[in-house]
Amino acid sequence: MRNPLPPVPGKLLELEVSDDLRRGTPLATLIAAPSEEDGDAGLAEIGGVRPTGKAGDVQTVPTGGVRWLAGVGDGEPKQYRKAGAALVRAVSSALEEDVKAGQKAFRAFAVELPEDAGAEHVEELAFGLLLGGYRFTVTADEPKPSPRTVRLITRHKDATDALERVRELAAAAAFARDLANTPSNVKTPAWLADTAVRVAGDIPNLTVTARDEKWLVEQGFGGVLAVGGGSAAPPRLIELEYRPRGATTHLLLVGKGITFDTGGLSIKPADGMHLMRTDMAGGAAIIAAVRAIAALRLPVKVTGLVPAAENHVSGSSYRPGDIVRHYGGKTTEVGNTDAEGRMVLADALVYGIKKHKPDAVIDAATLTGAMKVSLGVRTGGVFATDDALAERVTKAGERVGEAWWRMPLLEDLAESVQGSLGDVQQAPGGPGGIVAALFLREFVGDVPWAHLDIAGPARADKTYADVVPGATGFAARTLVELVASYA
Numbered sequence: 001m002r003n004p005l006p007p008v009p010g011k012l013l014e015l016e017v018s019d020d021l022r023r024g025t026p027l028a029t030l031i032a033a034p035s036e037e038d039g040d041a042g043l044a045e046i047g048g049v050r051p052t053g054k055a056g057d058v059q060t061v062p063t064g065g066v067r068w069l070a071g072v073g074d075g076e077p078k079q080y081r082k083a084g085a086a087l088v089r090a091v092s093s094a095l096e097e098d099v100k101a102g103q104k105a106f107r108a109f110a111v112e113l114p115e116d117a118g119a120e121h122v123e124e125l126a127f128g129l130l131l132g133g134y135r136f137t138v139t140a141d142e143p144k145p146s147p148r149t150v151r152l153i154t155r156h157k158d159a160t161d162a163l164e165r166v167r168e169l170a171a172a173a174a175f176a177r178d179l180a181n182t183p184s185n186v187k188t189p190a191w192l193a194d195t196a197v198r199v200a201g202d203i204p205n206l207t208v209t210a211r212d213e214k215w216l217v218e219q220g221f222g223g224v225l226a227v228g229g230g231s232a233a234p235p236r237l238i239e240l241e242y243r244p245r246g247a248t249t250h251l252l253l254v255g256k257g258i259t260f261d262t263g264g265l266s267i268k269p270a271d272g273m274h275l276m277r278t279d280m281a282g283g284a285a286i287i288a289a290v291r292a293i294a295a296l297r298l299p300v301k302v303t304g305l306v307p308a309a310e311n312h313v314s315g316s317s318y319r320p321g322d323i324v325r326h327y328g329g330k331t332t333e334v335g336n337t338d339a340e341g342r343m344v345l346a347d348a349l350v351y352g353i354k355k356h357k358p359d360a361v362i363d364a365a366t367l368t369g370a371m372k373v374s375l376g377v378r379t380g381g382v383f384a385t386d387d388a389l390a391e392r393v394t395k396a397g398e399r400v401g402e403a404w405w406r407m408p409l410l411e412d413l414a415e416s417v418q419g420s421l422g423d424v425q426q427a428p429g430g431p432g433g434i435v436a437a438l439f440l441r442e443f444v445g446d447v448p449w450a451h452l453d454i455a456g457p458a459r460a461d462k463t464y465a466d467v468v469p470g471a472t473g474f475a476a477r478t479l480v481e482l483v484a485s486y487a
């Protein structure tokens with residue numbers, strides 16, 4: 001039987017920049033919404049179609065040189081992302097229809113940009129085109145036909161350089177989506193580790209090491225072993241080291257790698273439990289970001305750590321009331337086995353800081369359902385012990401189109417994570433996202449630290465901007481851009 005899983009990472013559309021149209025390539029053109037000067041009648045017809053110009057609208061022209069009209073609304077860069085995403089979806093459906101109708105499948109299409117489109121517009125359009133058509137299906141059928149190449153018709157000279165960066169950023173988001181979308185019957189901690197090792201492949205200056213359960217026992221990773229102990233698939237620690245020559249700044253990125261979260265003995269309700277296959281989205285963002293950082297040859301030392309475990313129910317599960325000894329010796333009183341993310345992150349944070357002595361630490365995790373209540377599903381929460389670092393994260397997010405909001409590490413709640421039987425308490429109650437962050441802070445010490453809680457935006461159930469339902473790859477692009485800000 002052939003492997004029903006799509007390749008991970010999947011292939012991205014190829015982007016080319018050109019200043020001339022090639023005959024025979026189906027063409028799309030971008031159109032701004034009518035202004036007041038256009039009057040009540042709106043825009044002039046093209047091939048018998050009156051364009052709306054609305055961002056996200058794609059109209060098909062039945063005859064003539066142009067096949068699609070894609071609206072860009074007020075022409076702000078952000079609308080170009082929306083237009084690119086809507087366009088690539090429309091082009092893919094048209095291709096499918098063509099094939100069904102027995103016509104020859106086109107492999108490339110072209111998009112003509114308005115004269116005044118700048119580098120930022122080109123970048124946003126590219127994000128939309130590269131990610132808006134993203135699909136992940138596990139099927140016995142042949143994959144649906146999709147276009148391979150898109151040619152951007154622009155005279156903008158910087159476009160090619162700008163696109164190199166965008167391509168890596170989009171590849172990082174898509175790879176993070178692939179990892180998080182992979183079902184948990186395939187995605188064991190060992191699979192995740194092996195995939196990270198394989199993908200690092202021959203990228204210069206990048207080494208990926210997968211540590212097994214034996215190593216974790218020897219080293220005393222009590223949090224990872226407690227959480228992973230209930231599963232038949234043993235835990236791993238994935239360590240990614242990017243060491244460009246001459247770099248001085250060293251950043252540590254840590255990601256929650258729970259390959260499935262049943263909640264453990266504090267079991268989750270059945271409704272929605274299936275969504276917990278994306279509970280390693282933070283880890284996926286780290287793996288994909290480090291890969292992209294190395295591929296872009298950014299001159300910054302980066303270490304990525306992904307403690308990977310499955311939180312399952314069995315006779316060897318950890319229990320509420322257990323006291324767990326983390327790497328480095330600190331002990332945690334377990335209150336709720338469903339608060340497993342912080343258990344594995346605590347080990348990895350202490351290990352990473354002790355071993356690598358980074359200048360700053362950033363972790364990313366689908367840590368608390370409470371964050372979905374606080375910020376909804378399109379914005380990530382940033383908790384930080386350092387204002388400059390928090391600002392850097394938010395600004396990096398703005399540059400790549402991911403929204404972040406600073407959350408407080410409320411001092412009057414710090415008391416609540418202090419233990420009575422052990423050193424710290426894992427799930428003391430109170431505002432979920434904040435208390436979880438305060439717990440993690442106990443394991444960080446003095447190094448500047450930012451904690452990104454992405455429980456909301458890591459997955460989507462609606463299509464918006466360049467996002468499609470399923471895993472979004474959220475945080476991967478922000479992390480690459482954040483590291484680039486230290487270059």
Ligand code: BES
Nearest residue numbers: 336338339340366367368369370427455
């Ligand atoms: N993986 C969940 C958090 C989550 C919830 C992510 C919904 C994405 C969507 C996490 O491990 C968890 O279960 N957290 C608990 C903590 C509680 C038991 C203290 C939560 O948020 O309810």
Ligand code: ZN
Nearest residue numbers: 258261279341
């Ligand atoms: Zn979880």
Ligand code: ZN
Nearest residue numbers: 261338339340
């Ligand atoms: Zn949980």
